[in-house]
Amino acid sequence: MNRGEMKRREFIQKSAAGAAVTLGGPMIISAAASERSAKPAALGGTAVRSQGFPSWPQIQDNDRESMKDVLEKKGWCRLNGDYVNTFEQEYAKLTGAKECLAVANGTSALLTSLNALGVGPGDEVIVPPYTFVATINVVLLQHALPIYVDTDRETFQIDAQKIEARITDKTKCIIPVHLGGNVADLDTILAIGKKHNIPVVEDACQAHLAEWKGEKVGTLGATGCFSFQVTKNLSGGEGGAVLCDDEELMDRCYSFHSNGRERTNKYGYGYIHNGMNARMTEFQGALLLQQMTRLEEQSKTREQNADYLTKQFNEIPGITPEKMYEGTTRNAYHLYMFRYDKEKFAGLPRSKFIEALNKEGISCGSGYSPLNKQKFMEETLYSRVFLNVYGKERIDRYFAENECPENDKLCNEEAVWFYQNMMLAEREAMDQIAEAIRKIQAHAGQIAKA
Numbered sequence: 001m002n003r004g005e006m007k008r009r010e011f012i013q014k015s016a017a018g019a020a021v022t023l024g025g026p027m028i029i030s031a032a033a034s035e036r037s038a039k040p041a042a043l044g045g046t047a048v049r050s051q052g053f054p055s056w057p058q059i060q061d062n063d064r065e066s067m068k069d070v071l072e073k074k075g076w077c078r079l080n081g082d083y084v085n086t087f088e089q090e091y092a093k094l095t096g097a098k099e100c101l102a103v104a105n106g107t108s109a110l111l112t113s114l115n116a117l118g119v120g121p122g123d124e125v126i127v128p129p130y131t132f133v134a135t136i137n138v139v140l141l142q143h144a145l146p147i148y149v150d151t152d153r154e155t156f157q158i159d160a161q162k163i164e165a166r167i168t169d170k171t172k173c174i175i176p177v178h179l180g181g182n183v184a185d186l187d188t189i190l191a192i193g194k195k196h197n198i199p200v201v202e203d204a205c206q207a208h209l210a211e212w213k214g215e216k217v218g219t220l221g222a223t224g225c226f227s228f229q230v231t232k233n234l235s236g237g238e239g240g241a242v243l244c245d246d247e248e249l250m251d252r253c254y255s256f257h258s259n260g261r262e263r264t265n266k267y268g269y270g271y272i273h274n275g276m277n278a279r280m281t282e283f284q285g286a287l288l289l290q291q292m293t294r295l296e297e298q299s300k301t302r303e304q305n306a307d308y309l310t311k312q313f314n315e316i317p318g319i320t321p322e323k324m325y326e327g328t329t330r331n332a333y334h335l336y337m338f339r340y341d342k343e344k345f346a347g348l349p350r351s352k353f354i355e356a357l358n359k360e361g362i363s364c365g366s367g368y369s370p371l372n373k374q375k376f377m378e379e380t381l382y383s384r385v386f387l388n389v390y391g392k393e394r395i396d397r398y399f400a401e402n403e404c405p406e407n408d409k410l411c412n413e414e415a416v417w418f419y420q421n422m423m424l425a426e427r428e429a430m431d432q433i434a435e436a437i438r439k440i441q442a443h444a445g446q447i448a449k450a
C-alpha cells in the first residue's frame, strides 16, 4: 500500500469512528477532501506542498552593512581595498589550502588555472560530458581539445575507470568536476595524473565544503576552482577562487588574473606574462565574507535533509539516488540528483513525471543535455583556428571518438535534480517530496494518459 492510500484509509477509519457521533455529514466532506489529497495534482488533486521552498540567496543585516561599508569607503577594487585579501585568507583557512586567489567567477578560475599550467593549442584535456558548459569552454578558449570521458551513471561523476584509455602523449590536463557537490573518484584520478605526470585541475565550482577522505575538495589537485555565482551554496552574485599549494603556480595564477603583472608588483605598468583582468571586486569579497559565516550550518542542514530523503527514496522502486564513492566523506549537495526509471512508473515519461512533481509544489528539473553533442562543439572545432591547429582529418574523427552513451542515457532519460535551496527546508518538506513521488507512482498510468 502506498503512503497516500494508507493516509487516506487511516483518515476514513478515523472519520468513520467519528461519524457515529456526527451523524455522517462531516465524514462525507472529509472523505472527499482526503480523496483530493490522495489524488495527484496532475489529475486535479491537491498539491502536497503549497508554500514553496526557502528562497536563495539569503540576506541578513551583516550582508547589508558590509555592502554599505564598501560603498562608503570607496575602495571598490581589490587594488585599493582589503576585503578581497581577507576573503582569500579566510577561504584558504576554511578549506585548508595553502593559498587562495579570488577571481571574478568560476569560469575565470578555470581559465586562470589552464593558463598558469600552460595548456594551449595542440593539447588535449580530459573532461566529463556531465557538467556546466564553462568546464569545456575554458579548454576551447585555450584552443585545446576537450576529450570526453563517459559518465558513471551511479554517481553522476566522470567514470574514472575510463580515463586512462583516453590519455595520449598530447594530454596536458585532467579536469574532474565534483558535480552537484558530490565528489569524483579522486584517488583513481590523482593516481592516473601522477603516473602520467599530468596535472589535475579540480572543478569544485559546485562543491563548497565537500570532502574526500576528510580533506576539502579543491585542495587535492594542482589547483581547485570554485564559483560563487548566485545559485551556488556560497554566493557573492558572481565570484570565483583558485586554491593552490604550489607558490610558483600561484604566482602565475595571480599574474594571469591581473593583466600579467607580477604578484609583488600589483599596481605598476610592468608585465611579465600575457594575462587578463579577472579580479574580484571588493563588493564581492565583502559579501562573501558575510555569507561564509552561514555556510557550515547551511551545509549541515542540506546534508541531513539529503540523507533523510535518500533513505525514503531507497524504498521507492524506480527512484535511485546518486551514490557516492567510498572516499567521499562529505557531499555538498549543490544538487540532489537521482535517476528515474519510467518502467517502474507505468511507462510515464520523465518529462511528465517532472511536470507532475512540479504540480505537487516540488520544483525539479531534468538537468544537463550532452555537451559533446551540442552545436557549439561542432562550430568551434570546425572553425578556422581549430582546423589550422588540428587538421580536418583529426576533427572529422573527433565526434565518433567522443561518444558517451552512458551520459546520453543519463541526460536524455534518467536524471532528475532538486536544487540546493530545497535541502534547506524543514524536515517535513522531505516527507512531502517522497509523498508526492509515491502519489504519482500510484497513479502513473492515469497521468501518462492524461
Ligand SMILES: Cc1ncc(COP(=O)(O)O)c(C=O)c1O
Binding pocket: 105, 106, 107, 108, 131, 132, 134, 135, 177, 203, 205, 206, 226, 227, 228, 229, 238, 239, 240
Ligand atoms: C561545474 C561548473 N564549472 C564551472 C562553472 C562556472 O562558474 P561561473 O558561473 O562562476 O563562471 C560552474 C557554474 O556556473 C559550474 O557549475
